[in-house]
Amino acid sequence: MATNALESRFESQKDRMLKAAAQCFNQKGYSGTSLRDVANLLGLTDAALYYYVRNKEELVYLCYLRAADLGRDALKGAAAAGGSGLDKVARYLRRHVEIMVGEDGPIAIMSEIPSLKPVHRDEVLELSRMHSSAFEALIEEGIADGSIAPCDVRMTGNAIMGSINWIPKWFHGDGRQADQIVSEFPRILSAGLTAG
Amino acid sequence: MATNALESRFESQKDRMLKAAAQCFNQKGYSGTSLRDVANLLGLTDAALYYYVRNKEELVYLCYLRAADLGRDALKGAAAAGGSGLDKVARYLRRHVEIMVGEDGPIAIMSEIPSLKPVHRDEVLELSRMHSSAFEALIEEGIADGSIAPCDVRMTGNAIMGSINWIPKWFHGDGRQADQIVSEFPRILSAGLTAG
């Protein structure tokens, strides 16, 4: 059916676009990347992007929604698999790190919130808060079941998320390093939590 | 003497400027902040900034130099005070965190390196590398003297620095929270290192 095939092409192109955009945003920031930058990465003209998106702001906005999706999936998956609180946290960290250094690139440009329109900003902040809460809940679960040593949950969460969110600043797509990050980071981040 | 007094005023104004600039850069990123933003924060006109600085790029550049200074001092101070490797690391972390949430604001906008001119970028990256090495050296010292558990030093360093560098993204000057961060963060970050 035409509609379906069309949607398929449209959607997949749009996806490539978001990936390219996220990559640029991560490297040069929102204001620092021109639509030309993104378009070039796709072999297109800047004007072409407007076929997929209303304006530049919508581009970051969609990147955020996508990031939120991935984050939610990672959390859900990690929580569903059972085990101790620490197990769940560790599983989630691994997943999150994999996403950051993985094929789809770090979709999570968590730095560009100020660039969003107020409505979108509110929505994204809300998603972000929910995500943080869910993560903190896992930590609390670990504390409750004794697998994680008591700690300031909020601060600990911030510390861990900071480590991960910062990865794109120093990691630039070296595959060997990617493997090393995936194998080391979750360990390092979990280590600080472990209870006796 | 006239010259001295003049330098004094000039320098102190320039300092205020750098602080304001760092604050803006941290909030909206390099390209996202206009010189007007910085100037307004000082009650000046954008054009006035050119009296102190050749151009916008030099503004970030100087912010980085300043950050490097503070970082170096913190490291030197922490290393000089003696104790085990872990002690030194902990002392350094405390100092660094204090800077990030302190009066002078997070001078360290470690995200805007791509905005620098190649010459400046190289210089700043070199400084940054030296800083990382010095920090990693402290960790190694701790491993050697048994105060820190063996680990992938490079990755551990990245993880810790990420946590700290990310602080400006979620901390926005709330004094109460600042105290809490200073008291919690060093503990959390050290916890993951502690040996037996």
Next chain:
DNA sequence: AGAAAATTTTAATGTAGATTAAAACACTGT
């Protein structure tokens, strides 16, 4: 093939913001 829809390009417009030069103002010491 050929029409209709989808996708991309070319060309034009508008605006924000960096930068500069010249003018105005303020302070210092005499």
Next chain:
DNA sequence: ACAGTGTTTTAATCTACATTAAAATTTTCT
């Protein structure tokens, strides 16, 4: 008060995008 130097402003210029509209091209379907 005055001259000189330091500091800030006003006004003007220039450029890099974001955005739009219309035209051209490609794709899809019959």
